[in-house]
Amino acid sequence: MQLFPTIELQNGKPVSLHRGRLDEPLVWNVDPVEKAREFAHAGAEWIHVTDFDAITGGAPQDELLTEIIRAAGVPVQVGGGVRSRERIEALIDLGVGRVVISTAALTNPDLVKEAAKYHPDQIVLAMDVFEGQVMSEGWRTKSAYEPADFLSWFDADPLAAVIITDIDSDISDADASLALVTDLAAQSRHLVIARGLSRSMNELSALKYVPGVHGAVIGRALFDKSVDLEEALALAAEPVGETAEFI
Template sequence: MRIYPTMELQNGRCVTLEKGRLDEAMIWHVDPVETARGWSAAGAEWMQLTDFDAIEGRDTNVKLVEEIIRSSEMSVQLAGGMRTREQVEHWIDKGAGRIVIGTLAAWDPILVKELAKLYPDQIVLAVDVWQGQVMTEGWRSQSAFTPEAYIEAFADTPFAAILVTDIDSDMEDVEAQLGLISGLAEKSRTPVIASGVVRTSDDISRLAYIPNISGAIVGRALFRKSIDLADALEVAQAAHEPVAQFQ
């Protein structure tokens, strides 16, 4: 299982949000570029980078995002405001390893299927769930799709992964979130990345044994220092190592 240390940007600063509320960001006083380099030094091969300003149609973080992609020495899975084909292709050209698409998939599924075929293993479908429905526009608009039907509609699309977030579960209720994510992973033909369920190394161990979970997003726990990235990577790697059989 792959660990994606996750950075969220707003006005050039690292932040975390409570259930996507852009006006209630918790600011972390760290340097984004140096933080990304530190994650690479700890052994991470991928990171997720989410641009909250891009979700609101602002280009405040463009230069910073470019610098992180260029200097972090690992692959970047980039999310936030990917509403057109041109934006997706621009960031692939700029060196993003993968692009996370949410709202655009609901607006224009044919285009997103085409992009996934054109850029194999570079497009990730975001499935953000609130009260049993898929949310769009930065978690602000509720669609008519259930997550099960939404994933099934893209069943034959060659996505790199499907990123699942359970928005309305109690942030401390990991069991409820694991229930939703494991259920969707069971139905999906595409590997699932779990978001919002890692607070400790124990959570990584539990995720690693759920079928079709290929990775986990780890953000707030890293900034709060409730989990060490090197430890998280070690736990994820060790989870499926073969165990000697006693005779």
């Protein structure tokens, strides 16, 4: 399993959100560029960055993204406010390894399909789920689509991966969220990266044994030191042993 240590940016600062509330960020008093360098030094092979300024319609933090890419020295996966082909091309021109598309995949699925066609294995679909429905605009708007149906739209497209976030896991039952991710990973034709189930080493251990889950996005747990990245990377790298069959 591959880990994607994450830096979420708002106004140039790393932040974490409570239940997706952009107006109530927890700001971490660290340099995001140094943090990216620290993640890479610990052994991370990818870094995930979300630009919250771009999500809310503000100016993208491209200058800071460029600094992070240069400092990290490992591929960087970037999402946040990606709504057009021009924005996708601009991010790739910056040196972004993978571009993450979320809300625009609901409103304009052809954008994802065309981008994947021209940039195979560089486009990542992100899907947020709450109470069994796909969400848009961050965590603010519930769509009419069920997760499995939404994923099926892109079965034939050469996506790099699909990021699945069960918003319920941020609110209540992590076990139910693990069950949802397990079910969707079994149905997905793409590699699945789980988000929201990496708050402890125990959660990472459970996630590691879910068939079809290729990776995990981990952010806040690294900043509040609930999880040590080097230990988490070592756990993720361990081969999965045989599991007992249930009779």
